[in-house]
Amino acid sequence: MGQEPRIGVYICHCGINIAYKVDVEAVRDYASTLPYVVVARDYKFMCSNVGQEMIINDIRNYQLNRVVVASCSPRMHEKTFRKACEKGGLNPYFFQMASIREQVSWVHEDEVVATEKAKELIRAAVFRVIHHEPLEKRYVDINPNVLVIGGGIAGMQAALEIADAGKLVYLVEREPSIGGHMAKFDKTFPTLDCAACIMTPKMVSVGQHENIKLLTYAEVESVEGFIGNFKVRVRKKARFVDENKCTGCGECAKVCPVSLPNEFEYGMTNRKAIYRPFPQAVPNVFTITKEGWSPCRSACPANLNAHGYVKLAHEGKFEDAFALIMESVVLPATLGRACPAFCERECTRGEVGGSIHIRLIKRFIADWYYENVGTKPPFRVDELKNEKVAVVGAGPAGLSCAFYLAKEGYKVVIFEKEAEPGGMVRYAIPEYRVPKDVLAKDIEVIRNMGVEIKTNTPIGPDGLTIDELFAQGYKAIFLAIGAWKDRRLNVPGEDLDGIYTAIDFLRRVNSGERVKVGNKVAVIGGGNSAIDAARVAKRLGADVTVYYRRTRHEMPAFPEEVEAAIKEGIKFEFLTTPIGFEGNGKVEKMELIRMQLGEPDSSGRRRPVPIEGSNFKVDVDSVILAIGQVPDSEVFGKFGIKLNRDGTVYVNPRTLETSRKGVFAGGDAVTGPSTIVEAIALGRKAAYYISEYLKKGSLDDVNFPSSLPTVDKRRVLERRKVEVIPRVKIKELPVEERISNFEEVELLLTEEEVKKDSGRCLDCAICCECKQCVKACEAKAIDHQQKDEIIEIEVGSIIVATGFKTFDPTPLRRYGYKKYPEVYTSIEFERLNNASGPTEGKIVMKNGKVPESVAIIHCVGSRDEKYHPYCSRVCCMYSMKYAHLIKEKTGAEVYEFYIDIRSPGKMYEEFYNRVQEEGVHFIRGKVAEVTDVAERPEEEGKLIVVAEDTLTGRILRVPVDMVILSVALEPADGAEELARILGIAQDKDGWFIELHPKLAPVSTASDGIFLAGCCQGPKDIPDTVAQASAAAAEALSLIMRGKVEIESATSYIDPEICVGCMQCKSVCPYSAIDYDPSLGVCVVNEVLCKGCGLCAATCPNKAITLRHFKNEQIFSELEGILL
Amino acid sequence: MEGKGLLKELVRLPGGREILKCIQCGTCSGSCPMVEVMDYSPRAFFALIKSGQIKEAVRANTYWVCASCYFCSVRCPRGIKITDIMYAFKELSVKKGFYPKKEPTTKLYESFKEVIEKYGRLSEAKLMQRFAFKKPLLVLSKARLGLKLLLKKRIKFRVKPIKNIEAFRRVIQRTKELESVP
């Protein structure tokens, strides 16, 4: 403890802030009775010079060696009083502060209680200060870089001030351009000078200043550290345009097919998905709004960009649409007919008028292309490569894989056992669904890409082997042998004549054979091939019944196919299954048993179980078994390729590699019977991995390009009001015609219908990645793959200038905002009046007419306890600005409905007078409501503003053409989040709190963080700019100081006690503790130590003390409290 | 009755203190369906009180013609429960007996009270009969309507009191006793 403590205690009245609750004299008298207290005084303002002098003199006169001040919070004046002690020749750490304002007088009602609490806190401080020790000062260097958050007028001003002083500024703005609200204004009050004329040059100089690092479309994610040394992480959102390459020419926007409400114009106009908020934007570059993938695209197994080609179709750009399709799938014309169209099931339009005819649009695009362009591939081979790849099987999977490899430049040969390529599509899908010539064109495109198809060349026993293929120099092999082997029932009589398997049956019909099915045909099964077989048999003139062992609900066949079958007069018998066939040589009778559904099986469907004794027989001429297929794959087993139990080929699910190196597999051969589009998807995936394999030899760290998250339909429907538009009706061949032939059932959409239906697209993802912009961009600036990037910066101080947003008056239903089109918010009117706004500055109504009378309603959302109790400060003035502009531009009658006119400011009152003299009607009364219900003839067709003229006591009904709501200012979105990140405080209304309203108006409670502009509270442009300069000055003065004093409270390890267990070392967040092996103890590196005290609390032996927060100091403080 | 004293009393009324928060914006008056038949609009009425012209205020019919649609209360930017204050005034004025004699509503409400205290329920017919004693002309003017309603079987002259009318009257009696004790 050193020499005998001599303590001086000083109680501050803080004007009356403390004195009105705390009996300061009583407290002073009490303090003087405390141990070692030599002198105790009270004074009005201890923080004033006089107060400080008092301390300094007492130190000298009474040889004080300890000082306690009871006043505000240490955040406020601890530094002040420490300095005072220093001046008095005392080590500043011989000082302790008791907060009796923030912690007593301001928060407690009862005077007596408050006084008692004050006494205790002072007692605690006295007890504590006794144990204080001298510490030497510590300084840290100030990093001279500054971060400014927010690129509005405040942020720009601050940034320029600092940059001009030669210091580096990072300016972070979350919008694509700087400029903030002021960039939206046309004129500014009271001088009516044009905002653009002030803003544009400022914005340009910010954009070009060598000391300003501009980070637009970026947000601060986290801030660590202290005054002088902050570490900041900034997320730079992907704008999908290279800022350095983009020249701002705008060609991209011209071709972008997606438009949406323009936020900058508050939805009064539309913008494209690729956009620039306004022509003078800085940086003058474009940005793409991309919210992920549209549901249609995510739903597609091949992730085919339906959104994209639907938009292009709408624009009539069918050739580009075809190219876009071919980027993800082959056989577009086929898919346009026979695809289950998972996309349409997910289409958001489904909920508002029925999904878009995505499949038929694809069909139209393909047919159009073949008719108008031919079958040349829509894109060129990237660059030719030497490697050869063999593909086994010319079905959808094989063709797809081959096509995309060929596109990459590989030499690809397909080996097909059948006479014609196309696999199942060619041989199992009936003509009436996919005509052969259509498939032929689809395949022609693939051939033209350079793919060679060898038909009638099986691989296997009666052909080449895998080894031979490798021997012939093929570097990789893709197996796409499909699933052609029909499952069997294994019941008696299954081998009788007249019993076909579905695939075999369809194959024979599709090969042109006239199959005799007789009159009564039974089809067994519920899958797509069952339905196909049934409909084909129907067309062969038979009376067809489908027998399925489950119910319609469980049928795997596509609902629409089943529908069509029923339409065509095909009968269905559910919950029945054959248990045997009779007849001599040829089948005549079929015995069936009824089933009922039991427990769900592995497939999740309820397993059917036979009902005892429910057997019955039916007469049949032929039976078609369509109970599923499996790959015909044993032979490949022999080639050393691992197979699964069900005969499918085993592959690595990620890379599609088989057990044999260089051999890949996909399609039905891997998945079992599936859809065309799934096969094609696997084909393309295989192509990707094969190509990578051939380039890299290994696929360990290779991954198929990942998909984007799917956009949430709800959000899409909330974006704007969506009215219900029914889908275009499709025409079908009349039933009687169909069943007599194999003509295509579904008829084409006309070009008009395509354009109409595609026009219903809701642009779920906003950007549809149609790549038109890429095509249009000379500068090659667009990069749809761009990702968010995290930028780490280090600064010494931070200026927050995040501004405000305007109040949304929709909840104030009585003013009819959004109900009556001629009711505008003030900020909307700013745009309406702006020369570069939606009407080029003409003040006109939605119907184009000039308003003859306009009402301006003040205090909308301000001075209202239900919304914002505060006055928004700028509304009166801008309202009068509007009044002037409206008069000037239209000569309309203008009515200002106000409660009180607030025009405190240089030349403001004068402006008020001017507007009065211009003949604007000032009506003192808050508007009760705006209605369109006329009571008098002159009110017809107008908006009637109802209010009491409080000066005459009359109730007025003023008919007007246009109403402007002068809406309140509120804290910007995300203010709360930012407050948390920065550790600064918000007041009850959400504005950031300054350290002191008078003495430190732009500082915050966190040292080194300053405020500028409306984020601290509503204010006009002059005040904002002034505050911005002030904040800049604060930051600069900090920089000029070069270093800043920091807490000297660091940890110290007593080597006598330390056992070197290193627990402290393990917990220290700043790795400020090292182990000294020579001594076997831990040592604190004081430069790194930030004095949190974690180590001290952790040390099991209590070998660590945190200076100024030592145990005995805390303990004695406790005793002081609890005595 | 001394104005200042009354102001104190008003402020003590439930929600009464809120009167002092009024910023005279006139939203209440603009929203008031009955404002046209009021001597003073609700806003002006509050102005009288705030400026201490209490006597003038209580003589006004403002609070009596309040139809209690609560529009003002919903819309008041200061969150003043205006309608409730109007009720408080009515009650106070009855207690002190200074309500505007010419205001028919007061009579109507009295008749109303008499009827339900007698029968436990209201009957428009009985109400009108009683009201007739107090405001003969006004009621006479409604005769044609009465006839029309009668034809539509929408008037019942015979009212039977509620079952437990005795118990009900006891409750009323007890209430009155309770009221007499402050």
Add this chain to the structure above:
Amino acid sequence: MKAVFYPGCTLETAAGYEESIKAVNKVLGIDLPELDDWNCCGATALFSVDKLLSLVFPARNLAKAEKEEAKWIVTPCNACYATLRKVKAILRENEALREKVNKALSAEGLFYRGSISIKHLLDFYLQSELFEGIKERIKKPLNGLRVATYYGCQYTRPITGEETDDPEVPNNLDRLLVALGAEVVDYSMKTYCCGAAQMVSHEKGCLKLINRIVRGAIKEGADVIVAICPMCQFNVELGESKLGYRVPVLYFTQLIGLSLGIPKKMLGLEKLMISSNPLLSKI
């Protein structure tokens, strides 16, 4: 979930409200017993002249309902609805008054706990299961009928925390009628006051109010104004005949009845002063 019905004094003389409620409940198989021996709630009038009594009267009904172990007390009248809600709120806030009131009620051996909740008949029908029931039983959807939904002021006001809809622009009745197939017009006068009891003493002033209520409906081309409160219906209909308008004013239960195919006789439509025939022919 037991509910008791609190008709309020004006129901029996209201133009077919009671009849239509009974008929609709019958079709829907709803059992909504009338609160035994209920008394007048006192409405606006009593509140004005006698504070304590104005609390005791409604409290008596609430206490009786609680005694019958009802969870809800359902009323077809806005005034009753508002009064009951208001009294419940006051007695919730103010313990002293609650004690006083219970002292008074003890004279009849009653005690008010404050457990009961108060429902307007409209909200009662809008409970999901009942609402579904109505939808299922619709026989004659009100297609092509343009309706103005007139809620009156006291359905959503005063704000006591028990309201189910926006105080200025409610939507519940709209939902119901849309479900019945009617076309609900964008009606600005939904919650504008009809003048209530002031119709007696200040007819002139009130007619002005009725005028804008009706004009608002006519402006949107409504075939009918739909009311959910006897006082509103009475005033508007009366006002119309004085002002010379002919827009029928029906109770929402009468429209439910029509959509359920209940014969007009059983809905008391003949009691209306403005004939409903024109719109019947429209359906």
Add this chain to the structure above:
Amino acid sequence: MNEAKEKFEPKLVGFLCYWCSYTAADLAGISRLKYPPNIRIIRVMCSSRVDPVFIIKALLDGADGVLVAGCKPGDCHYQKGNYYARRKVALTKKILESLGLEPGRVMLSWIPASEAPKFAEVVKEFTERVRELGPNPIKRSSFS
């Protein structure tokens, strides 16, 4: 006794981290929020400095309850000190139970700098809770 419980005004000690909770307390003052006067605040730089010994000492010296408050998880000014604080407080509660003291007398709370109302709320709630628990038995015994 019951009477006594009515009147009992617990004495509470609050160890507040300087960066978040202490700031919140200041803000509560600046916003003139009212909360029970029972709490006495001791400033620590980080909640992790609060050694279980502090808490136990406070209770032995007769505090009826101890509040430890720090930054919200993830916002600690010293990166993750508040997580350590959480463990330390949990540990302390165990010790108290073994001493036969209600663990309810110790409370840990995250109070961000900007959430003055929360601070006031926490103090109210904690004061009530401890009032329910009644006077600290150790103190009682020491007086008997």
